Amino acid sequence: MNSPATMAKQLKELSDAKLVQLSIGNGDQKAFGLLYDRYGDRVFNKCIAFTKSELDAEDLAHDIFLKVFLKLSTFNQKSSFYTWLYAITYNTCVDYARKQSNKNSQSISFEEIDQKRIKAYHSNSEQHLLKMKVDQLKQVLTQLPPQDKMILLMKYQEGLSIVELQEVFNIGKSAVKMRLLRARERAVTVHKELFN
């Protein structure tokens, strides 16, 4: 018979899909806790980008994991667990941002950003984006529409591929590339607006 330590070690080595099965089958809190251990930091970091305080980010992350648990039985295992989790994270964060935008006005309108983006040079936006200082990037992210913010975080923080981004955002390949390009260009435009 395996010791509790051996069983815990075996549980840690299970795939995401197996942990999902255990979580659904008997509500295994250890299995779901391990899924949280694997992805909690990443989800929390996305929430931080959409909220103004760590407390709000905790509430948002709590809501995301509760939704994930309640929807586990609908996870069809065709996609990977993490792209499915990120899709729920994306939808929950965007909903949160929409509710907040009704309460607060933005300092720069999205239309204004687009006008400036259209006028802007098609320089290497990725290079510009990845050379930003962290403090500057933080301020730029606060000015971007929620969809732009999330696709940039998924691409450059999580390193998701175009195919994985298609799964998260439920859009086609060319739409992902276009959304990514526009998000980068808006970010660069805002950066130049704020810091040049």
Place this chain on the structure above:
Amino acid sequence: MNTDKSHIHQNPFQQLAREHIPPPKLKHKILTSTKLAYFMLATVDLFSVKATDTIFELIKNSGSDSDF
């Protein structure tokens, strides 16, 4: 995760991710809620969207993170 992270090494997005770590109490709060959710789901004995939405709202609005 089978993703190519070579192009995001040390980029500002990655540095930003390291600035915030969720507090340990968050995991406890989530697992308390999911435990409650599991028992509620078992009670209604179905996984319909309507039931899960209702349970989500009930737990979210309860604001309780105590053990039960």
